[in-house]
Amino acid sequence: MKEIRNALGALQAPQLERPPFPADMLKGKVAFVTGGGSGMGFGMARAFAQAGADVAIVGRSIDRLEKALGQLQGFGIRAHGVACDVRKPDAVQSAFDQVEERLGPVGILANNAGGNFPALAEQISANAWRAITQIAVDGTFLCSTEFARRRKSLGQPGAIVNNSAQYIWSGFPGDAHSATAKAAIVHMTKAMANDWKGNGIRVNCVAAGFFPHPDAVVETLDKQAMERMSSMFPIGRTGELHEWGWLATFLVSPLAAGITGQTALIDGGDRLRRALMHPAFVTPRDRINPWGELPQ
Helix, strand or coil: CCCCECCCCCECCCCCCCCCCCCCCCCCCEEEEECCCCHHHHHHHHHHHHCCCEEEEEECCHHHHHHHHHHHHCCCCCEEEEECCCCCHHHHHHHHHHHHHHHCCCCEEEECCCCCCCCCHHHCCHHHHHHHHHHHHHHHHHHHHHHHHHHHHHCCCEEEEEEEEHHHCCCCCCCHHHHHHHHHHHHHHHHHHHHCHHHCEEEEEEEECCCCCCCCHHHHCCHHHHHHHHHCCCCCCCCCHHHHHHHHHHHHCHHHCCCCCCEEEECCCHHHCCCCCCCCCCCHHHCCCCCCCCCC
């Protein structure tokens, strides 16, 4: 495919309407996506639907799922929404029961549910710490083990893809809670891939860079700030949700049948940003926002 660049030289993403896989690649599969009603989770749910899978999206509020369900059904697949708090084992089991009664056995699990907010580590309360870590870590564990028990009882293979982040390798200012949770997910991915390799259950992970969307904190930046941020990445732009979704779809598809226990990085080359000289370091507590906005 010929590279397409804009006037600033940024390598552009393929169009959403041109997915890199057949429309029936996941036909007959049922995918269960936590936090699938918006943002990164919806990016995965939409990509699964583009590949022909029936999709269940899970969130704490059924009202937030309604709009997403309509968009997913537009791909000609069955879609179902379930309210569920992934931190609660009984709620997770009930959600799987509801989805399987409606759509059939779940063969694909996407663990995306999570949250984040900027705060210096000493300012994060115990409750705030648990609010972030329990959704990401406990939720991923509970949904994955429920999924695995069901696949093993059927004697059927399955595929799991987890949501991590590129800052697990570097840390991130004002992000001790999320960086910790996202790193734990990577190691959980490896452990589960080993535990379930004899059952044909593959477990992989995607570490994402910056993918602005309406529910992201970064979306509050003005146009000038977004353009400045885009220029910082080697590819010249931030990510598009469908790129993230397509990578997740590849990892749960037959195309990745030989891949398990791996973490794929999609960050626009962010980890390549290295130079001998940099602007003077400003400590997170001296910034307007610990995630990077500097004093004027």
